[in-house]
Amino acid sequence: MIEIIKDTLIDALKILPFLFVTYLIMESLEHKTGNKTKQLVKKSGKLGPLFGSILGIFPQCGFSAVAASLYAGRVITLGTLIAVFLSTSDEMLPILISESAPIELIVKVLAIKLIIGIIAGFIVDILHMLIFKKLNKEENDEDAIEDMCEHEHCDCEHGIVKSAIKHTINILAFIIIITFLINMIIYFIGEDNISNAIAQVPIAGILVSALIGFIPNCAGSVIITELYLSNLISLGSMMAGLLVGSGIGILVLFRTNKNVKDNLKIMGILYVISIISGLIIDLIL
Numbered sequence: 001m002i003e004i005i006k007d008t009l010i011d012a013l014k015i016l017p018f019l020f021v022t023y024l025i026m027e028s029l030e031h032k033t034g035n036k037t038k039q040l041v042k043k044s045g046k047l048g049p050l051f052g053s054i055l056g057i058f059p060q061c062g063f064s065a066v067a068a069s070l071y072a073g074r075v076i077t078l079g080t081l082i083a084v085f086l087s088t089s090d091e092m093l094p095i096l097i098s099e100s101a102p103i104e105l106i107v108k109v110l111a112i113k114l115i116i117g118i119i120a121g122f123i124v125d126i127l128h129m130l131i132f133k134k135l136n137k138e139e140n141d142e143d144a145i146e147d148m149c150e151h152e153h154c155d156c157e158h159g160i161v162k163s164a165i166k167h168t169i170n171i172l173a174f175i176i177i178i179t180f181l182i183n184m185i186i187y188f189i190g191e192d193n194i195s196n197a198i199a200q201v202p203i204a205g206i207l208v209s210a211l212i213g214f215i216p217n218c219a220g221s222v223i224i225t226e227l228y229l230s231n232l233i234s235l236g237s238m239m240a241g242l243l244v245g246s247g248i249g250i251l252v253l254f255r256t257n258k259n260v261k262d263n264l265k266i267m268g269i270l271y272v273i274s275i276i277s278g279l280i281i282d283l284i285l
Contacts, residue, residue: 008180024164048080049121056087064249072256083121085246205237206278213244240278
């Protein structure tokens with residue numbers, strides 16, 4: 001047990017500086033370009049899924065929350081929201097960077113999320129228009145959107161350094177907990193036994209990973225990314241979970257969009273797309 005705790009803390013300390021630098025860059029990007037990003041998405045019209053996926057792939061503080069609020073006000077389309085949710089990298093990127101993951105893997109993961117986000121977003125918009133014929137648009141309160149982003153995630157008014165430190169501490173705590181639990185599981189069950197169990201029923205790993213991805217904030221992406229880096233799940237399983245994961249986007253959606261059935265429908269769409277994508281990825285990659 002002592003060795004497990006020791007290994008967990010050592011691993012956490014090793015990635016601490018990488019996490020801080022990554023979040024410092026992320027906060028700087030958000031502070032300088034966040035408002036321009038929001039305006040571009042609003043004006044994107046029918047090309048919303050394209051712009052939503054491209055902008056979502058860049059690590060920006062709370063962008064999925066902003067997209068959820070914009071959708072709740074019917075400023076952006078359903079397809080654009082799906083594209084943003086699918087492409088959002090959330091905490092995955094800092095973890096992969098801090099764990100010294102190969103650059104090829106990082107690029108591959110981001111490219112997959114980008115492509116799936118664009119394709120799925122356009123398909124959803126086309127099907128939505130065919131079924132409902134016309135998308136209703138309502139006025140939205142931009143100040144409420146900005147307040148939502150700042151309250152839930154950004155904390156930009158206190159400066160990018162303080163905000164980066166806050167993010168680093170929060171994610172580091174999650175990493176320590178998840179790493180410790182994974183080490184405990186590996187110790188008591190055995191890495192080979194876990195890998196064999198998942199390998200025997202590949203689709204089970206994809207289904208479970210997609211469910212884990214719905215965990216709000218960074219927890220889901222931390223769990224899934226750490227499992228993949230520990231060679232406990234396949235690339236397809238990891239992608240299924242990361243595609244579903246949208247940070248605090250789902251929470252903000254339920255808070256701002258009063259149509260509960262609509263919110264559950266969106267979760268269902270994300271889940272189905274992620275599972276299908278995970279299966280295809282495992283078959284071809």
